[in-house]
Structure formats: structure tokens, C-alpha cells
Amino acid sequence: MIRHAEAMLITASENTRLLDLLRRLTGEQWQATTDCTGWTVRDIAVHLIASAQAQAHPLEFARQLLAGRRLGGAHWVDGLNQAQLLARTGWEASTLPPLWAQHSAAALKARRRLPAPIRALPILPLGTGLGVHIGWQSLGYLFGMGFTRDVWMHRIDIARAAGIEPSLTAAHDGRIVADIVDEWSGRHGQPYTLTLTGPAGGSFQAGDRGEPQSVDAVEFARILSGRADGPGILRHKLPL
Structure with missing residues (x-):
């Protein structure tokens, strides 16, 4: 199992790898369809930046969550994801790499500083997804490796859609x-x-x-x- 300190080091590296990939994308690649149903490469990048904004600022997290609940969906995360995109329709693709650099750094700073007692609070109702019952999880589940896995998996999605070989070690x-x-x-x-x-x-x-x-x-x-x-x-x- 990856503990918090190691998770933050991995997160810093993953954030950089995604930034390097985003900087390589051309106009057509931003509009390429991905393995995520209904999402383009641009949509994934917007989602990840919005997620980073939420990680860095609790009030923004709450705002996104409430907006998502109003939209509904099979899982509360579905509404949250949709709300993230709807609130950022005006973002141009050219602005996304610097936005990722800015907000991923702020998110990492907040995650590093999150006290262990707060990380241990079992307050996340993740429920069931893909037929797997995850149930209630601690904040540390997401603020440790959960969000980082999301970035990693979406880096793979972006690379596949753009026809770029992902950097893997x-x-x-x-x-x-x-x-x-x-x-x-x-x-x-x-x-x-x-x-x-x-x-x-x-x-x-x-x-x-x-x-x-x-x-x-x-x-x-x-x-x-x-x-x-x-x-x-x-x-x-x-x-x-």
C-alpha cells in the first residue's frame, strides 16, 4: 500500500507527466474522442483541472458537489463531472496546460498539508460503481492515491486518443x-x-x-x- 508521503511524491511526478503531454497536443488532438464516453481530450483536461481546483479549495469542492447533485446521474460523481464541464465551456484548449500547472500545484500543496486525523475521517460515500461496492471511505482514499490514479488513467486516455505513446517507467x-x-x-x-x-x-x-x-x-x-x-x-x- 502507498502511504501518504509516498503518494505525494508520486502525485508530483504524475502532475508533471500530464503537463508534458498536454503541452504536446495540437488543435485536432484536443478534439479527439476518448475511451470516456462522450468526452474529448479537452473534456478530460477540463475535468482534471476542475478536480484540482476542488482539491485545493474546500468551498469549491462543495460548490461542485452541490451543482452535480442538481444535475443527478447514476452516481453522484457523474453529476459532479458534468457540472465541472458545464461551468468551464469557455476555456480555450491553449489555456489548459498553464491552468493545469497552476491548479495541480495548488491541489498538491493542499493535499500535502491535510492532517492525518482529517485524512482518516470516513466521510466519503463512494457506494457502488462498475458492480464493485466501495462503500464509505476516508478522505485519505481520494486525497492520497485516488485523485492521482484518476490523473494517471486519464493521461492514458489522452495519449491513446491523441496517438501519442505515453511515458511509462x-x-x-x-x-x-x-x-x-x-x-x-x-x-x-x-x-x-x-x-x-x-x-x-x-x-x-x-x-x-x-x-x-x-x-x-x-x-x-x-x-x-x-x-x-x-x-x-x-x-x-x-x-x-
Whole structure:
């Protein structure tokens, strides 16, 4: 499991990697469709910046949450995401990289300073998504690696849509994937033998009679998140 201090170091690195990717995008790439239904590359970038604004300022978090609840949706996060986009329709693509740099830095500063007793408060009603019951979680679930996983997964979405090979390393991306495997494994509780290939890959096992599966590490994350389908033990999902 990734603890808070390590999570903040990973977050700083992930924020930089996303910024580097956003700076590479051309006009057409900003309008490319992504694996996220109904969202373009621009939409994903706007969502991530809005999320960073909410992380940095509790009142902005509350404002987005209330706006999202008025819009409704299958899950309260759906309304929240829609509200983020509707409130920022005037943002030009050219402004998004500097906006990300500004607000991701403010969000990271706020997350680093969040006291441990506050992070431990179990006040997030995450409920059920993709058929997985997450239930009530602590603030630390999101303000540790939760938001960072969101950025990482969306960096993959943007790279795929734009036709750009994402920057992946074992030390950074492999650590994020291993943390995802840890939670996924604990939630479904079944034996498995898992070989994840590619720069972010590794070998994982639980139990003695685990069903063997081999898949690219990024594809594994896409399968878990519902962006793609997978056989056997990979049928168990994890919202990312």
C-alpha cells in the first residue's frame, strides 16, 4: 500500500507527466474522442483541472458537489463531472496546460498539508460503481492515491486518443499499477496468478490455485476500469 508521503511524491511526478503531454497536443488532438464516453481530450483536461481546483479549495469542492447533485446521474460523481464541464465551456484548449500547472500545484500543496486525523475521517460515500461496492471511505482514499490514479488513467486516455505513446517507467507507473492490483486483489478476494507486461508491469499472486492471466499493465488498468473487457479473474472491476 502507498502511504501518504509516498503518494505525494508520486502525485508530483504524475502532475508533471500530464503537463508534458498536454503541452504536446495540437488543435485536432484536443478534439479527439476518448475511451470516456462522450468526452474529448479537452473534456478530460477540463475535468482534471476542475478536480484540482476542488482539491485545493474546500468551498469549491462543495460548490461542485452541490451543482452535480442538481444535475443527478447514476452516481453522484457523474453529476459532479458534468457540472465541472458545464461551468468551464469557455476555456480555450491553449489555456489548459498553464491552468493545469497552476491548479495541480495548488491541489498538491493542499493535499500535502491535510492532517492525518482529517485524512482518516470516513466521510466519503463512494457506494457502488462498475458492480464493485466501495462503500464509505476516508478522505485519505481520494486525497492520497485516488485523485492521482484518476490523473494517471486519464493521461492514458489522452495519449491513446491523441496517438501519442505515453511515458511509462517501472518506478513510477509500475508503482501506481501495483497499488491498483493491491486494492483490486483485496476487494475480490479470489486466488490468481497475474503477469503484467510492459514498463509498468510485474508479477502478482494470491492463493495457491490462482487462475493464470497475462496482460499488458496499461490494458489491465483499462479492463479494471471498464474501458475494455477481460476474461476470468479480470471480470472483477475497480473504478479508476
